[in-house]
Amino acid sequence: MNVCFVIAYLLFAPLLGGLLDGTDRIISARMQRRKGPSILQPFYDLGKLFSKELIAVNNVQFLLNLSYLVILMIAGALLFFGADLLMTLFILSTADMFLIMAASSDSSPYANMGASREMLQMMAYEPLTLLIAVGFYLAEGSFQVSDIIDAPVSAILWMPGLFVGFMYTAAIKLRKSPFDLSTSHHAHQEMVKGITTEMSGPALAIMNIAEYYELVLLLGIFSLFFINSTWWSWIVAIIACGLVFFAETLWDNVSARVKWKSLLYSCWIVTLVAGGVNILILMLIK
Amino acid sequence: MTIILFLIGIPAVFALIFPFLHNQRIRGYVVYTGAGIVMLTTVVFIAQWIGNGAETMMLYPSTESVDHLMTVGDLFLMCLIVYLSIKYGKVLPILLSVGQTALILYIEFTTELPEGPHMAVDWLTILMCLIIAFIGGFICIYTVGYMKGYHNHHKDVKDRQPFFFSMLFLFLAAMFGLVLSQNLIWMYFFWEVTSVISFLMIGYTRSEEAVSNSFMALWMNLLGGLGFAVAIAWMAKTGGSMQLADVISIGAQLPLFCLSLAGLTKSAQLPFSSWLVGAMVAPTPSSALLHSATMVKAGVYLLIRISPALEGNLTGIIVSSIGGLTFIMASMMAIAQNDGKKVLAFSTISNLGLIVGCAGIGVEETVWGAVFLMIFHSVSKSMLFQSVGAAENSLGSRDIEDMHGLIIRLPKLAYIMGIGIAGMYLAPFGMLISKWVALRAFVDSGNFLLVLFIAYGSATTMFYWTKWLAKLISYHIPRDTVKDVTRKDEYFSMFFHAVVMILLCLLLPLIAKWLVNPIVSELFGNSKDVLSMSVLATMAIMLVSVFIVPAVMFFVSRASRRELVPIYMNGVNEGDNRFFTNSFGEKEHLYLSNWYLRFEFGRRHLRIPSILVAAAVLVLGFCLVIGGVMIG
Secondary structure (H helix, E strand, C coil), rough: CHHHHHHHHHHHHHHHHHHHHHHHHHHHHHHCCCCCCCCCHHHHHHHCCCCCCCCCCCCCCCHHHHHHHHHHHHHHHHHHHHCHHHHHHHHHHHHHHHHHHHHHHCCCCCHHHHHHHHHHHHHHHHHHHHHHHHHHHHCCCCCCCCCCCCCCCHHHCCCCCCCCCCHHHHHHHHCCCCCCCCCCEEEEHHHHHCHHHCCHHHHHHHHHHHHHHHHHHHHHHHHCCCCCCCCCCHHHHHHHHHHHHHHHHHHHHHCCCCCCCHHHHHHHHHHHHHHHHHHHHHHHHH | CCHHHHHHHHHHHHHHHHEEEEEEHHHHHHHHHHHHHHHHHHHHHHHHHCCCCCCCEEHHHHCHHHHHHHHHHHHHHHHHHHHHHHHHHHCCCHHHHHHHHHHHHHHHCCCCCCCCCCCCCCHHHHHHHHHHHHHHHHHHHHHHHHHHHHHHHCCCCCCCCHHHHHHHHHHHCCCHHHHHHHHHHHHHHHHHHHHHHHHHHCCCCCHHHHHHHHHHHHHHHHHHHHHHHHHHHHHHHCCCCCCCCHHEEEHHHHHHHHCCCCCCCHCCCCCCCCHHHHHHCHHHHHHHHHHHHHHHEEEHHHHHHHHHHCCCCHHHHHHHHHHHHHHHHHHHHHHHHCEHHHHCCCCCHHHHHHHHHHHHCCHHHHHHHHHHHHHHHHHHHHHHHHHHHHHHHHHHHEEHHHHCHHHHHCCHHHHHHHHHHHHHCCCCCHHHHHHHHHHHHHHHHCCHHHHHHHHHHHHHHHHHHHHHHHCCCCCCCCCCCCCCCCCCHHHHHHHHHHHHHHHHHHHHHHHHHHHHHHHHHHHHCCCCCCHHHHHHHHHHHHHHHHHHHHHHHHHHHHHCCCCCCCCCCCEEEECCCCEECCCCCCECCCCCCCCCCCHHHHHHHHHHHHHHHHHHHHHHHHHHHHHHHHHC
16 A cells, blocks of 8 residues: 555656646746646656756766655655655755755856755755654654554644644745745846756756655645545645645745845744744643 | 773873874884774773673772872872963962862861772773774874874974873873763762863963963863762762762752763853864864863763753753753854864764753653764764864865865865765764654653754754755866875774764664663663664665665766766856956956855854853752752
8 A cells, every 4th residue: 555655656746746837837827917838838848858968067966966856756755655754854855955965066156056045945944844743743643654644633733833834934845936045947037047057958857857756745744734544634635735735826926035034034933933832832732 | 800900001001101202103103003902902891891791890899099099190180280270370270170179188088988889881881982992092093194294284383292192092091981980089080180181182282272272171171070079079978979870869959960060061061162162273183082072972971871860850951951052052153164173063062962952851762862872973073073184284274165176176085074974964874863863752751942952953953064065075176286195094094984984874773772772771770662673774774775876876877978068157157167257357266155144143143142041041050959959
């Protein structure tokens, strides 16, 4: 059973991620009173990127990019296998580390700036990520994903504050405005494409596929808040993930990029207020 | 077990030889021999102990003549401190030193001290001996090559190498004595010896900064020594025993608090952390040996020893809060540093804070985590200090900014540094497992503040290590070629550390089973598997995959054809990625710098508030403990 989930994740996460990306583009376009591309546009893009010649600025960047992808896949596989949530999150950070290394390895000014900002972003979202794992542990008595989804009631009832906090910080992970400091979907800004500036062709395609894996992994964590031992909770979880994704897209479109200080301080404060208070209450009542 | 005598005696004898050895080559060989003999003796000692059934041993019940020798030793240390303090015009060390020595002498001559074992051997002692002998021994070997480079590089410093080696070996002897002692007066003596050696080594260069920093280290450590002396006095007058084990079984708050104070000063916790940062003026081997791998571990060693008595009481809460606070504040201050050794110093303080926090909670899981943290921290920090020292000798600077693209310029050192950094924070290396256990144990013990501290502290820790690692692996065309002046013996030691680091990670389940679980079960009287074998096995698999993935990808990416192009610089790249055309149409050098967030996380802003908070907690705790004694 668990193995099926893992295989499904490894095979279909890029497809699902690509479709979600396509949906995101259409929704964004409609919000801006444009028609937008076809829902399959991300796949056309990937196809074209893969057909290009591999151009690189050094010999290690591609290696680090590939490692980023594979380690992300491992992190996701752990989550969908029902393994330890804290471990999954640690591996997720390790994967991100490889992305930062890939970007810094080229001594390029824009990519380096992106990498520095990516590190700062990690510092901003990391506390809440750890607190989420702690929250699940307090609410369900285990770090194991397989135990969390077997709980009699959904975790969201115990940890609404952490859920709100996670929605806030997930914008960083999803590279959504106002927190798209390290890279963005548009290459005309002050830091060009930031962390992906020096990635092109197949390397950029791999980076995109990795982001799709990450998107599905994050939605998996969101759904953990809802899934319990009943069958219909899975449907609730899927609907909730859809809503979360829509909310992030909406936020992306209505906000402008903030400076790093606002990012760091606001994330830390949200973590403290929404996450910290939630944890404190859980500790007192559990 | 007469071999204990050799364990302490051999390094002490070697320490006596060095002042008479002025030939550099011969001295080098003597150091190699000495380090080898120390390691060999330790192996024999451990083999003997395990051969005898690996039971806790209590040794040497009556040792009158040695006791007298130690009294003389205490007096000698006091005279030395008084002399040097008068010479450099300091008052505080004299007061502290005379005060505590007088207190100890008064107790010794007025109180009929009960008989009891003076030394004890158990698993925790064995672990400490392993760290002292092997990490310490290899650092001694490293020092031979390093000091040659150091004096080539620092012409202004007077060459006092015989003295330096003497102190190194004397320190090893004192550390062995410290971890083997069970009698508090003996332990106190060795404790004072390590404080004084640290003081002398920080002042090695005799520059103004070195002297003032060394006196700061001295008075802070003497304050801890005073705490130790008060604990001894209380135990002699009220407790009726001189055994460390009895401090735990009696469980009275005042001696526990005083011993904790000693532990906190020794392991440079807030508000006493300034001395460790100041200690970085000393030559790197002493930073590696005293100020990260072993001497500061004596502080956490003492806290781990008394941790079973700290669970849930006032002293425990104070110790764990101060540890947690130190963990996060020191990691924030590390962000703003660009001096490699300063970053390592703050990171040492911060990691020791986590260990102290674990010890203060005082349950099986946290102590399990603390012991693991201690093992991993010793190895990887010693390795990092050595590689930074070696890089400094080659580059002429230990600024992290100057290590841009070290992987191109000094590849071997960059790999060693990289392994050390990865070991400090990346999944699934050892430090992270300990952090994982600590986090769970903090949640279980219901300590909300510590959970928050660890959540935020991990994030800040991640930031300063990542930016250093990113600096190391930046590929570029170097401005000037650097000659690697690192000597063979330095590499020998660093490679040893790197191999140990990787083995520790791979063999983690076995170390947990054979070394750490016995330590925990001896301290708490019952054994409990903190992490199940399946989790540990998962970790090992993860570890292998993190090694294997990049290795496989290396071959995959090598197989692919690619064209190398210049980096993007807005179309003004001058062609070799090093220069761009500026707005005057001139060639300008590209310079990339890390983020230091000085205005947010700088020491200037955080140091005073964090010291004040920690001092307030400590004073408040002291008042409460004293109040408790008065009422009780």
